Amino acid sequence: MVSCAIMLETLRVLSIADEPLQHAIIFNFNGAEEVVLQASHGFITQHPWAKELKAFVNLEAAGAGGREMVFQTGPEHPWLVAAYAESAKYPVGSIVGQEVFQSGIIPSDTDFRIYRDYGNIPGIDIAYTYNGYIYHTKYDLPEYIPEGCIQRGGENLLGLLTTLGNSDRLEEPGDLKMGKMVFFDVMGFFMIYYPHRIGEVVNSLVVVAVLLNLFRRLKSFRQSGGTTYLFMKLIGVSYAMHSTGFLFMIGCNLALGLLVGYVRPMMWYTNNWLTFPIYTLPAIAIWILVHQKGRKCCESVFQLVSIWDIEAIYFDSALLFWTLLLAALTMGGVASAYICMLLVIFPLILRQLVPDFFNIKMFRSPWLYLALTAAGLLPSFLQVMQHVHHNSIFFMPLMGRSGPGISPDLLIALISVLPVLVFSTYLAGFLHVSKDLTSLAVNFLSISAFFILIGCFTSLGFPYSDNPASPSAQRHAFHHFWRELYAYDGTLEKEDHGLLYIPFDYNEHRYLDNIPELKSMQLQAADKDLAYGGFPYYLPLMPILSKYYVGDLEKPRLQGRLNVSHSKEKLANDVVRHHFTCAGDQVYRNIYLSVVEGGKLIGWSFTSGTPTPTLMPKEITRNHYFVYTTSASAPRGPLQFFLDIQVGEGASLDKHWLDIGFGVHYLDGPESTTPELTAMLDKFPNWTVPLGWVATYQHYRF
Structure with missing residues (x-):
């Protein structure tokens, strides 16, 4: 419904424009998507206009409005992503969505596949994903579409079609196959994009830079009186602590998901905020307890260096942790590895290289230390939290139509622990320069237990709602x-x-x-x-x-x-x-x-x-x-x-x-x-x- 309104208004605006487009645009208002995409198949295989098509823009929906997101492009036509990034006023999209969707783990399909496979033409798949609770229900009505959604989507579509309609690349797009594109938006303000092959080069250079920086840190450590063996031992111990923290956080959250999924499944389905006290807070608490225990167990190793050396060692091992993952994903051809690249490059530059280059003694001032650490983590933090937000608003409603086979609490538990997993590595050193935070972890666990109990035994945790303002019905x-x-x-x-x-x-x-x-x-x-x-x-x-x-x-x-x-x-x-x-x-x-x-x-x-x-x-x-x-x-x-x-x-x-x-x-x-x-x-x-x-x-x- 939203897409049809946007298409009609875009058609009206283009039809009265002063300057005609260089290329013709066909507006195909097809239905029959829920009968296995038959209308799009009929158009692309039988309509006489289909042979003239060079590219397409497919408007989809898995919800009722919100910010429309690019989640599929190509195949192998990166100029389409570039056209969207340059012309959309409020671009939203990521290669992560494309790789997740095309992996097959999401039980869905769109007309994009029909045009791509049967028409052999490249395109862009754009979808609304907000408020999937009312998708394909009796509540799927115009009054549930957020204000401004149509205006925003229309401005983006009009800009994209104007750019494509005047693009010389439409003359023979088959000559422009150059692999897939790495792309992601920055808070919806603008989009960064570059060819995947360039991304592999960038990722490799970042890996080399981290290894060289680690060698530089070793050299500095030796100059201050340490030995190579001690440095490598400290890196190994801190790396093991990061890995142990990961395993305990994931394991405990999965166990908690199994427990909650057995007693009161999907208690977060209507009240999404419950995922924070139920799943995120326990992960933070486990992270604190693991490092507090490790702090005592490894005391004989770390007492050989100063307290701020310990913090720096943990930061070095965090860089190494994400660098190794970056290298593995890059070698596996995963374009979404750019997230690991962001998790490495900004902390490397802002937290380590800049202070050393300008001879900033950040450990002399707690405020300077916090400022530089925050500056190094902020860009990647915003990108990770943006993905967590998109995943939450998409997957939580999806759990209401994903079948009874596997407990949805397991997936939501993993999504909820994701930001903790990412940033616990860089902040682990903070735990080792602070006083004992065991009591804080216990308080977090107590808060979590309180919300789990009231969620299990009160109406707060009832999964469904018939609230006319925001229904979340069971299907x-x-x-x-x-x-x-x-x-x-x-x-x-x-x-x-x-x-x-x-x-x-x-x-x-x-x-x-x-x-x-x-x-x-x-x-x-x-x-x-x-x-x-x-x-x-x-x-x-x-x-x-x-x-x-x-x-x-x-x-x-x-x-x-x-x-x-x-x-x-x-x-x-x-x-x-x-x-x-x-x-x-x-x-x-x-x-x-x-x-x-x-x-x-x-x-x-x-x-x-x-x-x-x-x-x-x-x-x-x-x-x-x-x-x-x-x-x-x-x-x-x-x-x-x-x-x-x-x-x-x-x-x-x-x-x-x-x-x-x-x-x-x-x-x-x-x-x-x-x-x-x-x-x-x-x-x-x-x-x-x-x-x-x-x-x-x-x-x-x-």
Whole structure:
């Protein structure tokens, strides 16, 4: 909605501009993204204008407004990032978002992939991520869009399109492939960008500079009466203390996440600020206690040097710690290594090189020491905290639709400890020049325990809210289903019906004991012998939404069913082609495929080449395939397709090799719901967003 408004206003402004653009701009208002990106695929593969496209800008959303963020670019066209950085008035984006999103850990997809893979054109993916709680819910309304969001996004888009529309680089962008770009914004004021290959050179030079500085520090240490052995021993001990602190902070936070996730999962979901006392404060306390204990254990080593030498040694080892990580990430080709580079270069210059160059005796004045230390850490601190902020506003709402498999408290615990991990290394020396801070750590743990207790046992920790000003509802999905399972000989082997419940988050129906239909449901395991587990999943999300419940409900009353006919022909001694015809007026139809072990699907009529299996839970070892079909209205004729199955050498073609299921989802129209389903959904409280519709599943063996 926000993106459409911005596009319309941008179109209006460009249409009345005094100077025409050098290149034409196509504004494509396409929908059908939630039906597996079909509209963008149809445009880029079939529209006559698609062949003329040189680049694209894709506007996305995973929330309701806020600051739009560049999270994907390219591929291999860094000039697009440069165009955005130079033209956007309020640029926001980072290569970190791109590498995280493209790693696959976020269960999402955008039209960017369709234009990139099927159109073979470069582009920029820009998304709103603020307030993901209302994304795809009944609260996804204009009144929840923050003021100024449209103005800000419009100014950025207008600047970008004007720059691209007048760019000579659009003449033949294929000649400008030069690898990916390292890019990141500085608090939204401006963007820094440079080619990744330049970044690798810069990172390498920083690594060399730190090693040379460490050698210089060794030389100075020896001149003051120390030995090389003692210096290396001090560096090693302090480095070990940093590593120990890391392990204890991460381990304790994960243990705390498991505990909180068991007693009161997602208590921070509505009250995000609870993550600080629950997860960040304990990490600070553990850091203090680890170094206080290390201070006593290593006293015999550190008593050989002055107290300020100890602080300097800890700072040296912190530089070495992040430098080694920088070197490892750079060698691994990770563009996000620039964060480690920032964590090294500013402390190196402002805290060590500048005082030495100007002969500043910073340890003579506590205020001067604090000022130089703060100056060295401030740039990297702002960059790290900006990423923590972006991660928090994105991942916290995402946990409400990430499935019941893994406790979301583990991820939030790691995000919450991140700033402590980063800056504890540089501030560790401060603990060794201060008095004993054990009592402070105990106070932090007491505060944390207090908030954990009130979060677990009071309404403060209740995860969800129906507050009209800022709702954070729990999502649920239900299918009133009807299944028919046919045997290899074509006879009806089993017929059943009921209510299928697919939980969207870790709490499932924990707080819905007042709904009798949920209390009587039984947890079901995916049937490994049926295509896609034996139930009508709407989207291929079983690896995420792998847990489901089944309850009793009357058979849904449907006027027409999907009619499936089948024939087969032998293509070779080890290859058989199965022909299918699916007749019916249903709009949303899925095809689920599974090949028996020993055989494989080598081709089909949907696409060229060898079909790619869909991801499945690790306990399901057979290859499964998910085909999603839909149309804007009732199909004009039957769906016809074929599947080519190859069997092992010497195996018979006249045995069971293929499991195929047909799912139909009645998302709209008079058959989309039933009185029983509607009556149950009406019992849900206001802090929930339940979705439900009728679905059927027909399974055959061939």
